[in-house]
Amino acid sequence: MTPRRQRMVLIGLVVAGVAVSAALALQAFRENVLFFFSPTEIAAGNAPVERGFRLGGMVADGSVARTEGSLTIDFVVTDYAHSIPVSYTGVLPDLFGEGQGVVARGQLNEDGSFTAEEILAKHDENYMPPEVAEALERGRAAGTQ
């Protein structure tokens, strides 16, 4: 084997080794790499309910209820298969709203509801001008009638 070929094999082996270890490590810590759990995963018992975790999904349409005179808000997080009622007291990010993605950090209660300590808005990958959004909304309304 020429020295050049040796160096080629060496660097190939090192990269392959690091790639395999990274894949194994990420696989082993899979649960910790997830930023949030969906209501379906929680229903299936996959979420670490004994400690705090993040719940992610969409804010269900028509579910947001504010308590007069306080910062407390109740809403339902859904992935359209399962739903979890969430209660939160605090300031909300700009993008929070019904039909929008949300990530809530907190604890699952005995009764299956979720008490959040922090609310983050999750933006999706769609960008469009307001007119297009309105047209889409009209189209969807016409489709459901």
Place this chain on the structure above:
Amino acid sequence: MGLKRTFHLLGSPPTVYRLAGLLGPWVGIGAVILIAAGTYGGLVLAPPDYLQGDGFRIIYVHVPSAYIGLMAYVLMAVAAAVGFIWHMKIAHAVAVSAAPVGASFTFLALVTGAVWGKPMWGTYWQWADARLVSELVLLFLYLGVMLLRASFDDRDKGDRVSAVLAVVGVVNVPIIHYSVEWWSTLHQGPTIAQLDTPSITMDMLVPLLTMIAGFTLCFAWLILKRVQAEILDRESRARWVEQLVTGASA
């Protein structure tokens, strides 16, 4: 034979120096024109987003920066591997040149992301997000390669050792790219990776693609200039450099 000849020509410092000098101005002019056009398109022509209003416009810096940050790493790793395997000095010079430029664009992507994240997500930074953390690891890889190289007095040794780290770090590139698909993340999924059905309207997309092209040329221009400087530094004792310098000053 043609390929081998090209390879040998690209290994010749004076040839590469002259080639970079010839290409540089054109690439630079192209970068200025495209970035100016993309900036006008992004700030003036593109409509505001239905949800984020004008806040979405940071995409015109954030996405191109993140893209260059990744592309620069791939270039650095490939150049480092070529330099390591074939003991090609020009390849090491390219790897040296790419590192600080890639680190700067990666830093820019992290900062613009954080500035956007605060009002939109409600947070500057989340340690549990796979996309955010893997992008930070990219910055540390760049800094690690630069520091490792700088810690050797012997330039050849520094080239070889830092090349190994640069090549190994390439494992992080697909992790960054696919992090938003493999795991649940706060960071949104790709908007323009699937070019047949982009999740963005044309009037917003065209300025973005213009900016990406402009940033790419800007990156190429920076690399050409830095490779020239690196060659002069490495070949400072060579006769052709002496002739170049005395010829220019005469």
